[in-house]
Amino acid sequence: EPEVTQTPSHQVTQMGQEVILRCVPISNHLYFYWYRQILGQKVEFLVSFYNNEISEKSEIFDDQFSVERPDGSNFTLKIRSTKLEDSAMYFCATLLAIQETQYFGPGTRLLVL
Amino acid sequence: AQRVTQPEKLLSVFKGAPVELKCNYSYSGSPELFWYVQYSRQRLQLLLRHISRESIKGFTADLNKGETSFHLKKPFAQEEDSAMYYCAVSTDSWGKLQFGAGTQVVVTP
Numbered sequence: 001e002p003e004v005t006q007t008p009s010h011q012v013t014q015m016g017q018e019v020i021l022r023c024v025p026i027s028n029h030l031y032f033y034w035y036r037q038i039l040g041q042k043v044e045f046l047v048s049f050y051n052n053e054i055s056e057k058s059e060i061f062d063d064q065f066s067v068e069r070p071d072g073s074n075f076t077l078k079i080r081s082t083k084l085e086d087s088a089m090y091f092c093a094t095l096l097a098i099q100e101t102q103y104f105g106p107g108t109r110l111l112v113l
Numbered sequence: 114a115q116r117v118t119q120p121e122k123l124l125s126v127f128k129g130a131p132v133e134l135k136c137n138y139s140y141s142g143s144p145e146l147f148w149y150v151q152y153s154r155q156r157l158q159l160l161l162r163h164i165s166r167e168s169i170k171g172f173t174a175d176l177n178k179g180e181t182s183f184h185l186k187k188p189f190a191q192e193e194d195s196a197m198y199y200c201a202v203s204t205d206s207w208g209k210l211q212f213g214a215g216t217q218v219v220v221t222p
Binding site: 004031033035041042043044045048050055056091093095098099101102103104105106107 | 145149155156157158159162164199205206207208209210211212213214215
């Protein structure tokens with residue numbers, strides 16, 4: 001069964017540094033999402049992406065965050081200048097069509113020091 | 114405010130006992146309801162969704178619009194059911210999921 005993959009599995013970075021989290025969606029999926037889960041808290045929606053543009057974003061997704069799908073395969077989340085509070089597990093999810101099942105990647109654990 | 118509530122953080126049950134995980138939502142309109150499960154060190158995966166009305170791994174969930182609930186039930190818990198369970202709601206046209214805080218289920222022999 002095809003799976004969503006994410007790299008890296010873990011990343012440690014210094015506050016103020018840029019990080020790029022990568023996701024490889026299931027090949028024919030059209031909708032892409034990023035979620036995050038701060039330790040001990042609920043999974044929170046960050047952004048959805050369709051047809052090469054952001055379709056919806058949450059209040060968390062401020063100017064420090066950006067997403068793109070530069071080569072038609074990888075779907076990336078960039079945090080320009082990381083803050084301590086960005087430390088979390090970041091999940092990518094992809095969807096073939098609305099009302100179908102969202103498939104999640106294994107997550108990237110980001111630690112900002 | 115729109116919200117998904119899972120009141121139990123931890124549910125500990127004996128093998129063979131029934132288990133019920135509560136989920137209440139506060140959304141207007143016709144939301145889609147889901148249960149996702151996360152086994153230890155594995156990814157989030159869909160357990161079931163209300164529109165399919167199917168039973169997966171012996172779990173069922175009934176959408177009660179009057180009580181705005183979507184409780185997850187299994188009559189006889191198994192040790193392999195030990196996991197984190199998340200109730201989720203989708204209310205918009207872009208498929209965004211809103212999750213509850215999750216319930217950790219521990220099934221002891």
